[in-house]
Amino acid sequence: MTIHNAAGVHMAERLGFSRAVLARELSLEEIAVIKRETNLDLEHFIHGAHCFSFSGQCSFSSWLGGMSGNRGRCAQPCRRRYHHKGKDGYYFSPNDLSAIDLLPELAAAGVMSFKIEGRMKSAEYVANVIQAYRTVLDASERERPSAIGTAKELLKESFGRLPTRGFLPGTPPVDMVNxxxxxxxxxxxxxxxxxxxxxxxxxxxxxxxxxxxxxxxPATDKPGTAFTIRDLRLAGKPVNRVKGGERVAVGSPPGKSFRVGDRIYKVSSGKAFNLSQSACRKRLESVSPGEAVVDLVVAMPTSERIELTAACHGLSLTRHYTVESFPATSRPLSHEVLAKVFGKTGQLPLTLGRLECGPLPAVVLPLSRLNAVRREFYQELADLVESCQHEARTAHRRQAMADLVPVGTSPVAMPRLAVVLSNLHDLSLLKQEGVDELILPLSPGTCDKIEAGSRAIIKTPERILWDLPLAIFDKDWPVFQMEVNRLVKHGFRRFRLQNIGQLMLFDGNEDLSLESGYRLFSTNSQAVCSWRELGLSAATLYVEDDRDNLAAVLNRKAGLPLTVTVYANLPMMVSRIPLSGVKPDRPLVSDRDEAYKVDDRTGLTVVRPEQDFSLVGHLGELQKMGCSRFVVDLAHLGTSSAGGRRVLAAYGQDVALSGRSTFNYLLEMI
Structure with a gap:
């Protein structure tokens, strides 16, 4: 949700959330400002890999191969090497966040839950990092300096990247990217x-x-080869350990070749953890699911009959068994004996809870018969529990499918065309046949520009859609609130949101038409229904999406007109991290000859590919799916340039443009 301001937390609170996980781009001061505006619990990331882009708003990995970082499948192209002005470097690869010495400040700012990276990390990494932070958290104020020193030594054994405190101190971070x-x-x-x-x-x-x-x-940008040392030699002799500074030989993995000069990194320590990934998987597979608690009642109405009644997960099972008994001369059947027998459940996912029994006859039952009764009864009970759980899951799936919006959207006769512009200078485009509306950026000073020389726009407010930026931090919120109020006074009623917290900008204003932009991730009909329930009048589908899923969403009666972006120079990453020395006049080029432009004129670092995105040539197909409006983003080209005119001409004929990317449309978003 990219919650980065008080408005985002307020919206989460309205929607019934009890905790908000804040974006990693915030300073301690900004966190404190947010906490003063809410009673919601706040959680913040304190240790681990830091994305270059805003949290949850990166298209880089998906652009290069469909592996969407926004769906947890990032291939990390930001960690690759890029060439810029004669220099090779890792320009998009941030150091790892480490807030080990800022825990009291984070707590004072209002953070009550600390988030540590653990997914897809080794057990050794998790153990070292958790131990380090636990050491500091459990230390008294007097012991804290010593505890921090101990913790930092532990963190060195996590084999992460260089540490940075990121945005937390509040000054522009100069140590985040090296x-x-x-x-x-x-x-x-x-x-x-x-x-x-x-x-x-x-x-x-x-x-x-x-x-x-x-x-x-390797010295190239190709992926490295990782392996566990199984053969370690010093002066030709097998050893278990060598000191630093002693020339060593290790067994090379079969089928792999390396070159002199290739760098060697230590990524985990055999001292703490030496299971391979396959061994870890086998161990995890051997772990049984959580055990169901069985409350058991045992009765013996006669000395030849035992009756068992179990209650488990809302189910009840009663069975009777014939038994052979013998008069007891000593130690007759008792609650203690029954608890010992029925306390054993073997490999079944059951555990005995309460055991009750009424008056028992003074008899002795053969232990072999009691064990056989137990095994038969528990097996039937376990099968019953599993069957009921399976039926419940199936029923839940059926209900979820039944709750989906019904299929049946009719093809749109002629989708509307909205053109995105970068400024107010190309308003004459509204006179061009086929252009139905313009999408303009809403930024500080917009109303001043309108009043100073672009008043003609006020004559057609219904054909203007104001586009909000991805992020509005609290210090900038009053400025945007003023711009919105002034635009509304000028008669503008249409706004496109890129963050859920931006709904708060329009509290108190009536008769507005609010839409969701593509950064609000409308990838299924339920998301579209949610926007409708929140009062939005239209939704833009996600630019990462593929053809099959777009068709599935467009073919549902979600109750909102749906828009598809069909041409744009898409931002791969938008970041608060400054890139010193990188200017927009020269692209950064990967070892695969992929070129990217960096622009920081808005105060944020925006990374875009030199290759444009285009679905022109597939417009007829999208129309048949039910798309009601197409967006052509010409903000980077301008409408009067040869490139802009070429795009609009191709759009009018639905002819594909060469050299453009269809992103995931013809492939698959993973």
């Missing part, structure tokens, strides 16, 4: 000196242990 440092994790311990006879030789800076995990990183 282009000269490789973007991958691990600690550099040496470089390959030789590769012969299945052995790699090198001079390590740090101690090396059998079971350590290394990554060999």
């Amino acid at each position: 282009p000269g440092v490789h973007g991958a994790t691990g600690r550099l311990i040496g470089s390959v000196e030789g590769c012969q006879g299945g052995l790699l030789s090198f001079l390590p800076r740090d101690p090396v242990h059998l079971g350590d995990r290394l990554r060999i990183q």
Whole structure:
């Protein structure tokens, strides 16, 4: 949700949330401002990998291969090497956030839950990081300086990137990106000196242990090769450990070739954790699901009959069993004996809770018969529980499918065309046949420009849609609130939102037409229904989406007209991280010859590919799916340029433009 201001928290509160996870781009002061405006619990990220882009708003990985970072499948192209003005560097690869010495300040700012990266991390990483932060959190104020020192030593063993406090201190972070440092994790311990006879030789800076995990990183931008040390040799002899500064040889993984000079990184330590990923998976697979608690009542109406009644997960099962009994001369059947027998559940996902029994006859039952009764009864009970759980899951799925918006949207006779412009200078485009409306950026000073020389726009307010930016921080909120109020006074009623908190800008205003922009992730009909319930009048579908899912959403009766962006120069990343020395006059180029432009004129760093996105050539298909409006974004070209005219001409004929990308439309968003 990219919650980065008090308005976003207020909206979460209105929607019934009890906790808000804040965007990582906030300072301690900005967090404190948000907390003063809400009673909602606040959670903040304090340790781990930091994305270059705003939280949850990166299209980079998806653009290059369909692996959407916004869906948790990032391929991390930001960690690659790029070439700029004769220099190679890792310009988009931030250092890892580490707030180990800011925990009291975070708590004072109002954060009550600390979030630490753990997904897709090794057990060693998680253990070291959790122990480090727990050490500081549990320390008294007097003990804290010493605890922080201990914690930082522990964090060195997590093999992460260089640490940064990120945006938390409040000043523009100058240590978040160091282009000269490789973007991958691990600690550099040496470089390959030789590769012969299945052995790699090198001079390590740090101690090396059998079971350590290394990554060999080539000088190119290709992925490195990671392996666990199974063969460690010093002077030709097998050893378990070598000191730093001792030339060592390790067994090279079969089928892999390396070059002298390739860098060697230590990515985990065999001292703490030496299970392979496959071994970890096997261990996890052996873990049984949570056990169901069984409350059991045992009765013996006669000395030849035992009756069991179990209550478990809202189910009840009663069974009778014939037993052979013998008069007891000592130690007759008792509650203690029954608890010992029925307390055993074997491999079944059951555990005994309460056990009750009424008066029992003074008899002895063969233990073999009691165990057989227990096994038969528990197996039937476990099967019943599993069957009912399966039926419940199936019923939930059926209900979820039944709750979906029904299929049946009719094709639109002629979708409307909205053109995105970067300024107020091309308003004459409204006179061009086929252009139904303009989408203009709403920014500080917009109303002043209108009143100073663009008053003609006031004559056709119904054909203007004002587009809000991705992020509005609290210090800028009053300015945008004033712009909105002034535009409404001038008769403008249409606004496009890019963040859910922006709904708060329009409290108190009536008869407005609010729409969701593509950054609000309308990827299914339920999302569209949610916008309708919140009072929005239209929705723009997500630009990352593929053809099959677009068709599925467009073919639902969601109750809102749906828009598809069909031409744009899409921002891959929008960031608060400054890139010193990188200017828009020269692109950054990857080893794969992909070129990207960087622009910071708005105060944010915006990274765009030199290649435009286009679905022109597929307009007829989208129309048949039910799309009611197309958006052509010419903000980067202008309408009077040759490029802008070429795009509009191709749109009018629905002819594909060469050299453009269809993004995931013809592929699949993963």
